[in-house]
Amino acid sequence: MTAPDLGGAPTAISVDSALSCVDIHKSFGGAKAVNGATFSVPKGSITALIGPNGAGKTTVVNILSGSLSSDSGRVMMGDTDITALPSYQRARLGLIRTFQLSRELGGLTVFENLMVAAKVQPGESLMNVYLRPGLVRQAEKESRERAASILEQYGLYDLRDNWARELSGGQKRLLEISRAVMAEPSLLLLDEPMAGVNPALIDRIGGHIHELKAAGVTVLMVEHNLGVVEKICDHVIVLAEGRTLATGLMSELRENTDVVRAYLGGVLDGRVDR
Amino acid sequence: MSELFLAIGFGLVVASVLALSAVGLSLQFGITNYINFAFGDFMAIGAYTSWTLNTGPLHVNIWVAMLIGGLLVGVMAVLLNRFLLAPFARRFQKLFYILIVTFGLSLVLLNLVSSIWGDEVQRYNISNQAPQHIGPFLFTVDQLVVIGIAIVAMLAIHFMLTRTRIGKSMRAMSDNSTLAMTSGINTGFITTLTWFLSGLLAGIGGTVLGITQASITPGSGETFLFVIFAAVIVGGVGSIYGAMVGAVIVGLATEVAALFIDPSYKLDIAFAILILALLFRPSGLFSRPGKA
Numbered sequence: 001m002t003a004p005d006l007g008g009a010p011t012a013i014s015v016d017s018a019l020s021c022v023d024i025h026k027s028f029g030g031a032k033a034v035n036g037a038t039f040s041v042p043k044g045s046i047t048a049l050i051g052p053n054g055a056g057k058t059t060v061v062n063i064l065s066g067s068l069s070s071d072s073g074r075v076m077m078g079d080t081d082i083t084a085l086p087s088y089q090r091a092r093l094g095l096i097r098t099f100q101l102s103r104e105l106g107g108l109t110v111f112e113n114l115m116v117a118a119k120v121q122p123g124e125s126l127m128n129v130y131l132r133p134g135l136v137r138q139a140e141k142e143s144r145e146r147a148a149s150i151l152e153q154y155g156l157y158d159l160r161d162n163w164a165r166e167l168s169g170g171q172k173r174l175l176e177i178s179r180a181v182m183a184e185p186s187l188l189l190l191d192e193p194m195a196g197v198n199p200a201l202i203d204r205i206g207g208h209i210h211e212l213k214a215a216g217v218t219v220l221m222v223e224h225n226l227g228v229v230e231k232i233c234d235h236v237i238v239l240a241e242g243r244t245l246a247t248g249l250m251s252e253l254r255e256n257t258d259v260v261r262a263y264l265g266g267v268l269d270g271r272v273d274r
Numbered sequence: 275m276s277e278l279f280l281a282i283g284f285g286l287v288v289a290s291v292l293a294l295s296a297v298g299l300s301l302q303f304g305i306t307n308y309i310n311f312a313f314g315d316f317m318a319i320g321a322y323t324s325w326t327l328n329t330g331p332l333h334v335n336i337w338v339a340m341l342i343g344g345l346l347v348g349v350m351a352v353l354l355n356r357f358l359l360a361p362f363a364r365r366f367q368k369l370f371y372i373l374i375v376t377f378g379l380s381l382v383l384l385n386l387v388s389s390i391w392g393d394e395v396q397r398y399n400i401s402n403q404a405p406q407h408i409g410p411f412l413f414t415v416d417q418l419v420v421i422g423i424a425i426v427a428m429l430a431i432h433f434m435l436t437r438t439r440i441g442k443s444m445r446a447m448s449d450n451s452t453l454a455m456t457s458g459i460n461t462g463f464i465t466t467l468t469w470f471l472s473g474l475l476a477g478i479g480g481t482v483l484g485i486t487q488a489s490i491t492p493g494s495g496e497t498f499l500f501v502i503f504a505a506v507i508v509g510g511v512g513s514i515y516g517a518m519v520g521a522v523i524v525g526l527a528t529e530v531a532a533l534f535i536d537p538s539y540k541l542d543i544a545f546a547i548l549i550l551a552l553l554f555r556p557s558g559l560f561s562r563p564g565k566a
Contacts, residue, residue, distance in 0.1 A: 065456055091458035105449040108442070116446045117457045121439050136438075183458055 017078070018043040018187050018218035019064065019095070024073035026059055026242075033059040034070070035242035041187070041235070043078075046209060046219045048229040048250075051239035052262065057222045058100060060239065061191050064220075065097040066090045077187065092119070094186035100195060100222075102172040104179075106165030110156055113164050113175060114147035117182040147182060154178040154208065170201045177208060188212060190221040194228055206232045226250070238262070276410070281529045283411035289525025290424030291483050295498070296505040296517035297431060298475030302351075304448035304512045305468040306359075308369055311376040313476055313502070315383035317495030320347040320477025321484040322391045329399045336400050336485065337419065344477035351473025352466055354379065360465075380496065387492040395489045420482045427475070428518055435514060444468060448512065501528070501541065504548040510558025519559060523547070 017040035026034040034056040041047045049057050062068035064075055066087030075083045082090055105113050121139045122128040128136050151157040154174045159167065167175060173193065180188055193209070194202045202225070209219055209232055223229050229236060230250045238245040238253060240262040246253060253259045299313050310316075323343035327334040334342070362375045403414040413421075435441035447454040447464050455461045476495075483498055484490035505524040509516025524547055531543045551558065 067452060067456060086462075087455045088458050088460050091456055096458075097456050099453075103450055103453045105446045105453060107449045108445055112442055112445075116439070116442045116454070116459065118439075119458070140439075179457065 016043055017041055017076075018045075019078075019220065020076045021060070021064060022074045022076070024060065024063055024075070025071045026056075026063060026068070027071060032242055034063065037073075037239060037242060037244050039237045039244045039247055041218060041220045041237075043218055044213065044216065045235045046213050046221070046233045047235040047237060048233040049220060049222045049237050049239060050224070050226070050229060051245070054241075055239040056242040057239055058191055059242075061097065061189050061220075061222055065095060065189055067097070091183060094184065095189070096180045096183045096185035096187070097189035098176045098180055098191055098193060100191040102169065102176045104164035104167065104172050104175055106163060108164055109161050110151065110164055110167070110175060111147060111160040113179050114150060114182040115143055117179045118143040118146070119184050150178045150181055154181075170197050173197055173201070173205070177205065181212065185217055187218045187220070190219060192222050192224065194223060194225050202228060277533055278530070279410040280412055281533050282526060283408075283413055284417075285526035285529035286411075286522075287413070287417045287420055287486050287525075288529055289522045290421045291479060291486055291498075292502060292505045292521035292525050293424045293518050294427055294475050294482065295479035295502045296509070296521045297428065297514055298472045298479060299502055300506055300509075300512060300514050300517040301431075301444075301468055301475070302472035303506075304514070305444065305451075305465055306363065307512075308363070308372045309376070310359075310472075311373065311499070312354075312380040312383055313472075314495035314497070314499035315380050315387065316347050316351060316473055316476035317480030317483060317498065318387050318490070318492055319350065319383065319480070320344055321480035321490045321495065322387060322396075322492075323347070323477070324481040325391070325396050325398060325484070325490060329396075333399065336398050336481075340478055340481040343481055344474045347477030347480075348470040348472075348474035351469045351476070355465070355469040384492055384496060391492065393492060395491055396484075397489055398485060400485065416485055420486060423478070423482065427478070431471075431514060440464070440467065497541070500548070501544040504544040504551070507548055507556075507558055508551045510560035513558065513560040516558050516560030 020040035022038050024034050024037045025032070037056065037060055049060065051057050059068065063070045066082070066085060066089075070083070073083075074081060077090070077093055077095055080093070082093065082095070085093075105116065108116065121143065122132060122135045148157065148160070151160055154177070156171065156174055156178060159171065164172070164175060173196075177190070177193065190209070193205055197205065206228060209221070212219060221233070223233075233250065235247070236250050236253055237247045238259050245262055246256050246259050248256075295313070295317060299310065302310055320340075320343040323346050324336065324339040327339035327342055328336050358379065359372065359375065363372050366372060400416060403416060405412040405414050408418070433441075435445060443454065443459045443464050444467075446457070446459060447461055451461055480495050483494060487494065501524060505520035506517050507520070508523055509518065509520025524544055527547055528540045528543045532540050535543075
C-alpha cells in the first residue's frame with residue numbers, strides 16, 4: 001500500500017498501483033468536467049473516490065473504464081497504458097465497471113446476464129461453434145457452473161430464469177455486481193454502489209466488496225455515504241473541481257482543512273451526503 | 275374447402291419468404307436501432323445475382339446461386355455499413371438523418387440494379403413442376419424447399435441467439451450497447467456480423483421471393499418491403515421471434531384474404547394489417563422494452 005499523500009494536488013503515481021491516471025482533462029463544450037486529475041489506486045485496496053457534486057467523479061470513472069475518451073492525459077492499468085483501448089478491451093484485461101443507476105440487460109434472463117459477462121470463451125468464434133462444439137460445450141458448462149455459484153452467493157439463484165427487467169431496484173444492484181464478478185475482474189469500478197438501496201442491503205453489498213478484496217480484486221468506488229467509506233475503504237481519493245485534492249485514509253482526511261472546506265462546507269462527520 | 279387449403283399452403287410459402295426477410299431486417303434493427311429502407315434493394319441485388327449465376331453461361335443450380343447471392347449481399351451490407359451508414363450514424367445522433375441516408379441508398383441501389391440488369395421482368399431457369407399433395411395442401415418441390423430453408427434458417431437463428439455466446443452478445447448489445455461493451459463484448463464485431471447476417475438473409479429472401487413469384491424486377495424487393503414492415507410491426511419491432519410470428523400471420527392473412535377479394539389487392543391487405551397493428555397494438559405482439 002502507498003503512503004497517504006495529504007494536502008495539495010498529488011501528482012506522483014505509485015509503482016504498486018492497480019490503476020492510475022495522469023493529468024486527465026475532459027471538457028463538455030465550455031465546461032471543464034475534469035481538470036488534471038492524477039491519482040493511483042493501490043493494488044488490492046478498496047479505494048473510495050469522493051468529492052462534492054460536480055467534482056467530476058463519474059466522468060473520471062467513465063474515462064477510466066473507456067466509456068468516455070479524455071481530451072488529454074493517460075490511464076494506466078498496472079504497467080500497461082490503456083488510454084487508447086476501447087471499453088471492451090479494458091474489460092477483457094479485467095477492468096470492469098458498474099453504473100450509478102443500475103443497468104441490466106433487461107431482455108435477457110438473470111442467468112443470461114451473467115453468461116454474457118463471462119470472460120472470452122471459445123464460443124465467441126463461429127468457427128469454434130460449428131467446428132469444435134465439444135470445446136465450446138465444455139467452456140459453456142464451466143461458465144454455467146460459475147454463474148450458478150455467483151448467483152447463489154448473491155442470493156439471486158432462485159430468480160435465475162426471471163427477466164432481468166422484472167427485478168426490484170436492490171436485486172438489480174446485486175445483479176449488476178454479480179455480473180461484474182462473473183467477468184473475473186482484477187479491478188472493479190463501482191459507481192455509487194450503495195445509491196438507492198436500503199441499509200440492510202448496504203451492509204450486504206459492503207460484505208460482498210470485502211469478499212472481493214479478499215479474493216485479490218482491487219476496488220475503486222465512487223461513494224457519497226462517508227459512513228460506508230469509513231467502514232469499508234482503506235484508501236480515499238478526494239476530487240474537487242475536476243482535480244485531485246488529496247489522497248489518504250478517511251481519518252487523516254478529516255484533519256485536512258482543504259478537504260473539509262471543499263467537500264462539505266466545513267464538516268466531514270461521516271453522515272450521508274445527499 | 276380445397277381452395278382454402280390451397281390458400282393456406284401458399285400462405286405458408288409467402289410466410290417463409292417473409293420470415294427470412296423480416297428476421298434479417300429485425301436483426302439489423304435490434305443492433306443499430308434504425309430501419310434500413312434499402313433492405314428491399316438488398317433483396318433485389320441478391321435476386322439478380324442469383325439470376326445471373328442461374329441463367330448465365332455457368333448455369334449454376336438455383337439453390338447454390340441463391341446461397342452465393344446471399345453471401346455477396348452479406349459482404350455488401352458489411353461494407354455499406356462500414357463506409358457509409360456507420361460514419362453517418364456516428365456523426366448524426368438523430369435517427370431522422372440516418373433514415374434519410376438509407377432512403378437515399380435505396381434509390382441509388384434501385385437505379386444501379388436497373389442500369390445493370392435492366393427493367394424487364396426476368397425469370398429463373400427452373401423447370402415447371404407439378405404440385406404434390408401433402409395432406410390437404412398442394413406444394414411444388416421448390417415451394418417445399420423454400421419452406422424448408424425458412425425453417426432451417428429460423429432454427430439456426432434461434433440456436434445462435436439462445437445457445438451461443440455470439441447470439442447472447444447480440445441480444446445483450448440490442449438491449450444496451452454501452453453495458454454490453456463494458457461487459458467485454460466486442461460491439462464492433464457483433465455489429466459487423468449482424469449486418470452480414472441481415473444481408474445474407476436479404477439476399478436469400480430476394481431469391482426465394484423471385485422463385486415463389488416466378489419473376490424478378492428491380493422494384494420487387496422494394497414493393498415487398500412494405501409487407502415485411504407489416505410482419506415486423508405485427509410481431510414487435512426489433513423482436514426476432516415477433517418477426518417470425520408476424521411473418522406467418524401476414525403471409526397467411528394476405529393469401530387467405532385473396533379468396534374473398536380480388537388477389538390484386540393482396541398488398542393492401544398487408545397495409546390494412548399494418549394500420550390495424552399500429553392502431554391497436556403499436557408495440558406488436560412481442561414488444562421489446564427500450565426499442566422504438
